[in-house]
Amino acid sequence: MRAALAAHDFGTVFRLARAEARISYSKIAAECDMKPERVGLLARGQGSVTTYEKIARIADALRVPGRLVGLAPRPWETSAGPARTAARDQGDPDADGGDVRRREFFKASARTGLAVGLPELTRPRAGGRIGSDYPERLRARTARLRRLDDVLGGGDTYKVYLGEYASTKALLRDATYTESTGRALLSVLAEQAQQAGWAAFDGGRHRDATGLYEASHRAAVDAGDTELAGNALAFLAYQTVSGDRQAGIGIASRSVAEAGPGAAPGVRALLYERLAWAHAVAGNDVEAEQALEAAQGALSEAGGHRQPDWVAWVDQTELEIMTGRCWAELRRPLRAVPVLESALARYDDAHARDKSLYLSWLADSYLSAGEVEQAATVTGRALGLSSGVASARPRERLAPVLRRLGEHRALPAVAAVLEQARN
Template sequence: MTGYEPPTALPRALLDREDMKAAIAAHDFGKVFRLARSEALISYSKIAAECDMKPERVGLLARGQGSVTTFEKIARIADALRIPGHLLGLAPREWEAPAALHRTVRSPAHTPDADGDDVRRREFFKASAGAGLVVALPELTRPQAGSRVGSDLPERLRERAARLRRLDDVLGGGDTYRVYLGEYEATKALLREASYTEATGRALLSVLAEQAQQAGWAAFDCGRHEDATGLYEASHQVAVDAGDAELAGNALAFLAYQAVDGDRRAGIQISARSVEEAGPEAAPGVRALLYERLAWAYAVAGLADETERALDAAQAALADIDERPQPDWVTWVDENELQIMTGRCWTELRRPLRAVPVLEAALARYDDAHARDKSLYLSWLADSYLTAGEVEQAASVTGRALDLASGVASVRPRERLAPVLRRLGRHRTLPAIAELLEKTGA
């Protein structure tokens, strides 16, 4: 891509105009196309060809009819018109990144909907606005190679990482992996090429460890497990070098969460190490998260007493009054999330009478906007209903989970729901089950 200059590339002078910048920021591509034609003499037919759109679609947009909201199409327009990523709320595109940051990346896992078309990616970051997602990223000019980095840059990078983390609330790893990986690679290059004090260097390493965990989680979510492992391991080493015990413990917790399905003993051992490495002085939210992950490792291994003790420790950590600011990467860990993990653990332990009430109450408070996570959590509720013999209720919950998972670029909801659907298949003589199986093609 980097060696090709499309005939639809917008001139720099046009990109710098206030009306063009406003149209780009608002994702008003109809106006962008109109300005491209009137000011740069770029025909709609050329725009259609480069953007992989029908000419009539381009014409309709230019006349103010319709909008573009899918992640893939917006990225395609950015590349065709050579609109820098930051103007659209995207990571730097490959054609604009410095050569030092170029890296060949396989396309992330892609999830089609039942009709074979792309489902709108959660209305492209909820129109890239309301939740303060990508468009509202803090302004940031990355230093050039060899330049001196100020002590304020690590905190600015951490604020940027916090904003980018909000994408995971509404999108799957297939949409976010390259964004997160680009941030990680850019900071890694900065550490290699810039100059800074020892204290600033440690702070930058801590940011790098956090970015590696973001990228690793997205890789895990879209099925790139080797990439996830490599990023988690890199994060752990960098966090140790930075002296950041909390992030080092969290890197191990990620590794344990990934490992537990394949090697339960290793999952428990790594998860226990994560608690030890973070230490008793870690922030309450960090301790709660790590004990949750330890409880999960015990539950998957079928160890009920150990699971309950770890859940109690997580609850105690959440109840701990601590005036210190919590790391942004644990802000999602709250009482409701702990209840969901509790229900998941009891589901794994085949205790539906304990799992169902907890999951039902917690999921009733859980917003559908978090479609991937709610779909996953509903899969455990459906699993518990099946274990309890409530087949029709399990089918209803499974259908709801499948609807939520539609269009989310994550492999995990479907992986979780596949065994539930297989178990439901034993009851296909029931009308509700037959209807669900027919709908899903199972």
């Protein structure tokens, strides 16, 4: 029900209401001020509800808290009741709701196409001519849309990013433009395909992700954009390494070579990070450390150099987190814990999905060091942050940590976090 509400999939909401709460479609229709046949069509997967007024009406009729559908608290909600006060005292991130409401707002914006602060962009008519400035305007739009990934999971952003990619692909097919403008459009298309592929991967659509990464690589090669071509391979390596470690290392090595030594420092830092990760997953500690040192060297050159927007998130804190993740994967907790603790203390909780993922490696390292209670505490923080984020990865990452914690369920701290994971 929560997933359906977050996606504004009211057909599923209505089906669950009838199946689990025995509320008839006619009753739902009457309370929501809708025609019964409209409710039935929605329940069969036909049509959607997109207007604010109707969403608010459904939320009020079914007593759905506003935050679950991307709205401000409804008038009937009590903001200072005893349950909420208790939740706040217990550290429940939903109690005050700041980060959660921010995510819900961005979800609603993404689903309805309300890209807050996006540069205006008039789509050319089919067959229309595109000016030389259009690709850069489109790239600016792509950069602004990328910011949704800071607070949302791929389950919320995938359709948005895929729609942008499909629009640019149609533009390349239908519009007219010069050869140089066409290459620039292909470069933007490669960038959009990577963003859509990342959202697909994050949302558990691995086959879609692979197809989009491969399409991105082809577009980048055709555009002559070696940096994006290398990054497409880095994405493929990151996805591949968990299933085929040697293949992942091979693709990650190709990504560094394809971008070349002339790539922007931030790009080289990112690609070396991904190579380090591939080696860490394969258990190659010497090679992983060498790649991390290469990433640090590249990052130290970044000041004063112009970087592509798609590597803007690669900074010293992010590199420290990747370093800690690699040492955690290599079962070197004495090296992993200090760097992860230090970096994550500076990492904003607003990046809920990513921080919950990174905390899972810290919890894993505490377990490897025999610090079970501390591992349980960190796991609880990760579970709290991942709640309501439409990403498959935090739960996937936390599953083996929870299994390891299960061996110590007699400890009160562990029993509490296992109960939290069940709810």
